[in-house]
Amino acid sequence: MDKDQTLRLLIVEESRNDAEALANILRNAGQASRLDYAEDCNGINTLLDKHIPDLVLCAMGLESASLPDIAALLKQREVPAPLVAIGETADEAEIIEAMRQGASDLCSYDQPEHLQLVAQRELRQLSSTSKGHNFEARFHESEKRARSLMESSRDAIAYVHEGMHIFANSSYLEMFGFENIDEIEGTPILDMVAPEEHGKFKEFLRNFSKEEATEDSLKTHGQLPDGKQFDALMEFSPASIEGEACTQIIIRNQAGSSKELEQKIKFLSKQDVLTGLFNRQYFIEELELAVTNAVSGSENAALIYLLVDNFKDIKDNIGIGAADMVISDIADLMREHTQDTDIVARFGDHSFAILRKDCDHESISALGGNLRQSIEDHIADIEGKSITTTCSIGMSIISESSPSAHEVISRADLACEVARSSGGNKIHLHNPVVDEKIGKERDQQMHALIKDALEHNQFRLLFQPIVSLQGDTSEKYEVLLRMINDEEEHILPSQFLPIAEQTGQTAEIDFWVIENAIKTLSEHRSQGSDTQFFIKVSGQTLLDEKLVDFVSNSLKEHRLPGDALVFELSEKIASQHLKQAKSFAKALQELHCKSVLEHFGTSPNSFQLLKHMPVDYLKIDGSFIHNLASDTDNQAMVKSILDTANSMNKQCIAEYVQDAHSLAVLWQSGINFIQGNFLQEPSETLSYDFTGEVA
Template sequence: MDNLLRLLIIDDNLNDAEMMVSTLKSAGLAVRPERAEDEEDLLAKLKQHPPDVIVCTLGHPSLSLEKVIQASRQMGRHAPVVAVATNPDTDVVECLESGAHDMVRKGHLDHLRLVITRALTFQQQWRSLKSLESSLRETERRCKMLLDNARDAIAYVHEGMHLYANPAYLGLFGFADIEEIEGIPIMDMVVREDQQKLKECLRQHDHSQTEDVPADTTTQTQELQLKSISGESFSADMEFSSAIVDGEPCIQILIRSEAGGNTRELEKKLNYLSQRDLITGLYNRQYFLECLQKSLGQATQGKSNATLIELAVDQFSNIRELVGVAGADLVLSDLGKLLEEACGQSDIVARLEGQAYGILSQHWEMQDILQFTRDLLSRISEHICEVEGRSISITASIGAVQIDENAPDIDELLSRSHKACEEAAASGGNRTIIYQPKEGEMTQKQLDETWSRRIHEAMKGNRLILLFQPLISLHGEAGERYEVFMRLLNEGGEAISPSHFMPSAERTDLARQLDQWVIEQALVTLAARRKAGHDTVFFIKITGGTLHDPGMVPWIAERLKEHRIPAECVVFQIKVATVIAHLKQARDLVKSLKSIHCQFVLDDFGVGINPFQILQHIPVDYLKVDASYTRNLVKSHEDQEVLKHLTNTGHTQGKMIIAQQVEDAATLSVLWGLGVNFIQGNFLQAPSGALEYDFSSMG
């Protein structure tokens, strides 16, 4: 019923409340009124029934406008609040600033009727929007899941370029990842003799043609001779049909599978495995995020609330040092079983990453969350993990965030639970922090906007600086090598690390501008250094922002020519995680930079099941191993073995190995024995504004 109005009235005068209801009923609204007399009554009614509109008469003896709005938010409700002023001098602006939807003077019933009718329409449209958003997300999720799990090879092509390809399509042509095929013309995957046939099929289904030659809306089948990435050719029937993806017209290509037999059971097993974490057996991060998205949709429609919980093992690095990587995995597996047993059947438990777990719980009220998480922490602290004869006891920290009608998007929810978990760990661990927005605290979007402004101001005010840290050869290679670091100075002259502002810069496209600033300033310094007779090489970091700028490599080439710097004296550095997230763009960038004779470093290398697999796509010169391998290298024989394997394998592939964050002489000695080529860390010299390290001291 579109005219149904669930009305919650705050008015100590029963007659006035009845008059409001009567006026609204006479306007044709099916009013379901409730009246709250005090704060306890208000919270109870908000909990029992989500109101469509709240009417709050100002001057109530125990319920102010601010208290009513706060209570509504506290109970996870999103209902417009209409203020009714009893004093003719009441300022409507103050009411609106307090969060009211509108204000009406007492006794102006016709005005009240119009305002409440408008507020009801607003609430219905808001709920409809949330419902549609949730339905769209679910539909997109289901469509993608169907495509990803289809046996048939399916791809979408726009103007001859691949937009999407499912795993079956990728496997058919020998690609490992969607990043590898994005941007590759479909024409390159057909033998030359059949390319004209393909062109004709694409032309018939091209929506971009002129109106007098409409695109064919039927499905067309054409037998073509195709070729894989390895150059092997094979014959297949390709079906072409018109489609729309993300609002853009494109062409769907389907190659039906010839696999016979009943594969339903195999698909079921594969689907199960795709949802599971290999170490703990719990749900994985991807599946958990899908469940979180569904729960968010339910909450924002006022159907059911939930709580997002992030749980992280306290002092996990100490556990890893004590029992090694394999032993630490056993601890994580034990904890996973414990969490699964402790949580209810309706709760979703997953391993997010590292020592962090996620729980999507139906406990929502503050006291229920606290009781549930306290019991959970108690069970964890009482549990003993047996690892190769050692008895390991652990504690954990928990961050929780309530999901209700007012919940933000999924990224902000994850950010809030992570902040709360970090706060719990920082305050000693073995405790729960329920996220409560602090006055003046910013959302991720607001934080990004603030950092964007601060970065622009720093660039205009010359408050960006470069620091340099030497990379030292352990085996006598000649020359000076420095890594270039950037710092932002605040108004007081204090240096701020990029770890504070670069995530925001990545999200707001400022990272590319910062990369350009660093490169330009570094090349100016390097030119002066080499002109003074020093054989200096700079290692310069680049971020994901640079990967999507096709003009970056030509710009770098021009800067090198302008400053008269040999390209081999500039080594660009990028993190493995960034490469994996943007594999095709990273591959293209690295190949382009190497074509002008620049060199490349893969940073944070060595983590994962098969870290060398990425080198099949990225032709780098140096591998900078992840800092976790050097932090406890002297005591950890396991880390020494892993680092030895990384070094030896890297050398066989012609790569130079760099160890970072070297903090003592003992670690340096072990690295020398393992055959590592270069070392870097504060033990040698902390990042400095001066290029004054004595490289001859290591000779």
Template sequence: MEEKKKINIFIIDDSFNNEENIVKLMRSSGYAAHTTRIEDDEDLIEALRKKTPDILLYSNGMELISLQDTVQCLEEHASEPVPVLAVNRPGHELDVIEAMRTGARDLTSYDNPSHLEMVMHREIQAHSSIAKLFKLEIAIKETEKRCEALLDSSRDAIAYIHEGMHVYSNHSYLTLFGFDESEDLEGMPILDMVGSDDRDGFKTFLRDNCKSGSCDSDKLKLSLSKSNGTEFKGEMEFSPASIEGEPCIQVIIRTQSDNKDLEKQLAMMSQTDSITGLFNRQYFLDTIEDSASKAKEGKITAAALLIHLDNFDDIKQSVGVVAADQFLNEISRQFEESVAGDDVLAHFEGNTYSIIAFNQTAETIEEYANKISKASRDFIANIKTQSLNTTCTIGVSLLDKNTPDTGEILLRAERAVEEAGKQGPNTVIVYQPKEGELTQKEIDAKVVTDLKLALKNNRFILNFQPVISLHGDTDERYEVFVRMLDTDGNIIMPNDFLPAADRTGMSIAIDRWVLLTTITTLTKCWKEGKRTLFFVKLAANSLKDTSLMSWLKEQLKKYNVPKNSLIFEVKESVAVTSLKYTAELAKSLQELNCGFALDDFGTGSNPFELLKHIPADYLKLERSFMEELSTSTENQEAVKAITEKAMELNKLTIAQCVQDATSLSVLWGMGINFIQGNFLQEPSPDLDYDFSSMAG
């Protein structure tokens, strides 16, 4: 059955009967009418504060508000134009000319319901078309502005050519050819940018392939000439474009160094932490794996250190997320001065740093670790009129001929730093294996067995948490969470099994189960007439699963999954350390009509750099931005900056972990698209949230 079209109607009338008749009339016409009855100007102003109607019916002869007052009130208080129909009723007839001169679109009558229905249909359709046109005009203007901004900020050298002359050139184009201002190039022939030996060939190419603002052949390799006469090799790419309504040709210059620079940039991003500028977690893990192999062969001795800043949460709450990141950046410089030249210092995560210290043994490492501890203890950062300092606790795992595998090295360091934290600030613990202690490898082997049995016996379940629009979108969006049941049916939370699943590779199998169950649930929802969308997290291991996309394509086709109803989430930190795999995944998902979201977004110094390589649809803000949001000006400024930039790039934003109603109103004012959090509803096995409660 076709879903009824929704329509909001204001009726200025003192009779309930007329309101009921309008609802019945519109229902028979295929509309689900929501009516608001109004008797005076105060009622009308109050109703307009809540929503703008699709149409307003004015019953002639109202004593408390005239047709002229109604039209004037709409002009002053409605957010957009509203079509008004004057309706005659017995004893209160108005002339059609008089009604239209007053501001009504037409005059009809309750005594002639067929005419009333036809006039309402006409005005509703006309109003809908005008509203769409208005939105399209705004969208075109915004798109043109974004295109201009993107062109100006693009690293590609781009120019627009009309009849062989430059009419526009961006900053990269000017820099490439050695010019200071775009005015220096306006009216200059593009032929002047071509090397002397290639000019005849270039003229022939333009004559044969680029006519009237179109290009049949789009690339040409040739020598190019700078303003000082220096020549270099490059490639021109041509495509049709327009500027100020006039047809022209867009030219992009690519030099031989472009690809090398891009590869270098990608490599740097994949191993650098965006907050501190140090190596990141993935680089540290890769290095520790290589170092462990060398240690087993007796080539080196080393130590892996985990350094926890003791009161970082207090600092973050005191000065906000952005200033806390600045503190991390400044203390990183202190740690850099304390490590030896060949040692690897990395920002592991959050308040934790890591070091691989070479040429260290059980006898020397404590002195080394105490030096790091002193650097933290003695450092004071002056940020936003506050003097901030911290202490640290350090856990150490040794690498020698008897070293275990990489996972065990890291877990030993984590156990040591946890023990150090129990003993208090400035404590250093060097991990010493206990007699008969199981290695992590042995523990993980048991975990793998448990996870396989849970999959086999269907002891996983899904929970769902609503992702709610702040701007009236009533599509039913949920984030999907996985839970495991023990053999007695008790719930095991993700933190108690997913880390082990990640270490052992079992996260790939769990992701497949989650995806398949999500797809079948989604299909059921749509068959029931619900426009449901699901956000599904992917583990880091699944990014490198070469068979995932082909499997997913088969399932989407098999279950006839609606387009854009599945959105996949990857954490920003994972995307940075697996940039190539994440970029490939996001592009493949586009081809399958699935969405992509970057989770925990916005903690780096320039998080939007990531979007140059990864086509994300949604940006889910890092949860720490929501801490004390209603009172933290720093967090508010950070959220506002991210939201404004996201709007420019046409990305949708989600605020997760929203804590209270005050935060909700702050987020709405900033233009956040969606909100999520236990304050609204905790994850639940049921898909029962009333999304219409947030509709305007």
């Protein structure tokens, strides 16, 4: 046990003063400890009903409780804590007798250093034993998960020992016409290979069994029960099943390449369908990571926000389809002027964004100028019509002083508005002094737009799935929000929530989300689904005294059980308003709702915060999920969070999962849930199907 951790100590002595004296011996060695004192077996039983100690010290020669009685009681109650006896003396014969009576060791009162060393040894042993049991449990659970994933795999998988089948999954059985595993056990693997390939197959197996084998796959011809043959790729790897060494064989039909398909799916999850550029959600995730890197001092970056001038007129004059072709042309121009390392995205209906790393004022201004000129010079030939347009470009530098990704976008957007309001076809680098007046005017307009949206129901709820990697089949969705403008375009929360916070409208928006999410969920669950909604709560809403009553009344009105809702508080908000956050989490428990601490791991006191917050889930911040497969620091942080969560019986969610490699690492780590665009972008519908397969 780490000395920084508090040791829960149970001491059986004649008096509390004697017990305190023994506890002080360990405290003097630097071991923080909390004392529980008992005089007899009844007192020990009472304390064990409340909690389990880490170490038990028992004085020898007590009339009320003998050492054998206490040892028997601890064994009966299955208490893993070591029992150390304390006597007036501790010679070799006395130590042996004490150990025969059930003690781990015997120490004397007049040798405090001996007690300190024995306690350290026993606690190390206890910790090692506990870790061993934990690793064994996790190993068995991993085997169970692996078996489950293998069963659900579309690939045909078999385990072979000395050329004979010992196990196969459903796809394998179906491929070769078997109804159950009993029919294939003991069947030679050669029966599944075309006869003319037997020689080559046997030779491959002989070479594969050698330690110096370099080939782990074989292209061959499989043979089906009806005699038909097919081209197959067999992939071999050493394995074990139920402790028996064997070989895993995966048979892939060569009609297509699963790796190519995986790469295609991975790319499409980040891609805007019309332009082929990155989509908005992926861009925001990358921007958040760039801001994190800049704040840490590792790398500056810059953002370009580009808005097509007079796009509404273009759309009205030539139609939506033709206008989309103009957007595609502009996307091609942006590809021509950017680097492979740039993140180029379609940000809105007629807006684009570029994230360039390791960039300064001069280079980003040069890029903006070249883009503006290129778009002005371009002539789009669409259905015999020549279409020209211009753009307004705003730029913002991402540095150590950048507060957040939302603020960086806001600054670039504001700079773009300066360029547009000056007549368009211009570029402008964000300048706080120059932009302040226009910013205030825009804030006033956004405030009016938010007010109008609240009055006329101009908000939309979107839903992104939270998917289990541990076999939980219930539906879970995070509720996201968009505001609709007069042109029926979605306005992102990053554009209107900062204004809502300044004008005190955040709580009203949150109440709208809660009420409409509960209404939607109630209707959805009435169809027989077991769905949960995860709903974010802002700082202003947390401080609103009406919040808990509002949630309670809404649940009753729509006859929705409390466990259908999970409320999310960011780690930052919980730290700033700890008293209110703790009170809210406890109130949710009374309503049978659950709670989440999101963006977990971003503050220095993340783990300390858990001692005060009775939450059910931890949502690991997306910065730790980025490049998880190759970033050892992120892997260590994720492991630390998972270990802490497991010890506190909390479940973990990984947000912003972007690729299959990170997904594989997360699955191997034993994480409970994942969320991100690799699975599905936010949608206005709730239907979603996830098999749980991991490549």
